[in-house]
């Protein structure tokens with residue numbers, strides 16, 4: 001099946017027509033000049049065309065917590081958000097710490113067909129932090145794992161972290177660290193600051209994140225390996241990563257959409273939708289994160305899409321599970337916080353949400369230029385359409401959407417995966433129709 005995308009603006013540039021056939025971009029011509037020739041036309045006047053988005057940090061919850069999300073429901077949400085590839089985090093049940101579990105997740109992703117699923121392997125057995133998982137076997141499995149993380153838990157033991165960094169060099173892997181010093185965050189409920197003092201909630205100090213990042217960049221330099229920092233949330237973390245990059249240390253970092261938009265004053269509502277690890281921080285941190293993303297200190301936006309069933313969120317703040325949905329609204333949040341504020345242009349958005357994350361995850365078919373011969377993994381985005389977020393309208397199995405009731409600007413109109421649409425007119429395309 002072939003498609004002609006009419007009047008789309010690649011990376012926000014001039015309008016063109018694009019033909020997609022046999023899974024690839026087969027022609028790019030001036031608007032109105034490509035003959036339809038039996039292809040299906042997709043109208044994109046005024047819309048931006050980007051390479052399909054790549055998420056480095058998605059919790060798909062399968063196996064083990066299918067009441068919160070499955071590979072099928074999570075990848076539907078991803079397609080609606082414009083993603084063509086996601087990295088599935090390892091904190092499942094059982095933990096993805098063996099070649100068998102990562103292969104299972106990879107096969108479920110292949111069967112779903114909504115986006116490519118690359119499993120993340122755990123760094124330590126059972127995320128317990130004391131013994132390395134079988135990293136090499138996961139790398140050699142059909143899932144070809146390249147990103148390893150104990151996300152949700154920090155690899156706090158410096159010797160284990162050093163060994164993991166040394167080990168993954170053999171297969172060009174990367175350790176993605178959830179930077180949280182465990183002793184400094186015991187019982188923590190929110191960001192440590194004026195608001196936690198006012199609310200009487202135990203605080204999570206910025207230094208708990210920054211101390212681990214500082215240690216890890218030095219370890220990475222020492223063993224000449226590759227480090228990725230998950231969900232950076234403080235101004236001080238941005239400073240340390242900027243310093244590490246200036247020294248030539250091979251470190252990359254991500255920021256979540258929610259840390260680009262939301263602040264810790266929301267915790268005064270005691271609404272557990274705003275409970276997340278790392279916690280929402282201050283307006284000054286948000287500014288520093290936006291600046292860090294704009295100047296490339298932070299390489300990528302990653303959602304940390306963390307679905308939780310209603311009984312784990314509709315309860316007292318202290319008992320609630322941390323985490324927020326993110327896939328379906330990520331591009332609108334980046335549009336609202338980064339593009340409309342003039343900090344990033346569309347080439348910059350493509351770099352942070354597709355090219356860089358594909359590079360960090362070593363995905364060869366994603367984050368590619370929009371050019372003839374390239375794989376047709378693409379998203380068409382209407383940057384001016386605004387909408388009020390309705391948590392019940394989403395494709396995720398869970399409803400813990402932190403943007404519920406907010407107006408965001410920009411909507412995904414179409415997503416193409418390997419040349420076939422997963423989303424058209426903002427709706428999922430039945431896979432049997434493709």
Ligand code: DOR
Pocket residue numbers: 059091151152153178275276277278304306307321322323324
């Ligand atoms: O808020 C969070 N939720 N942060 C994490 O690191 C883990 C995630 C989860 O798995 O729910």
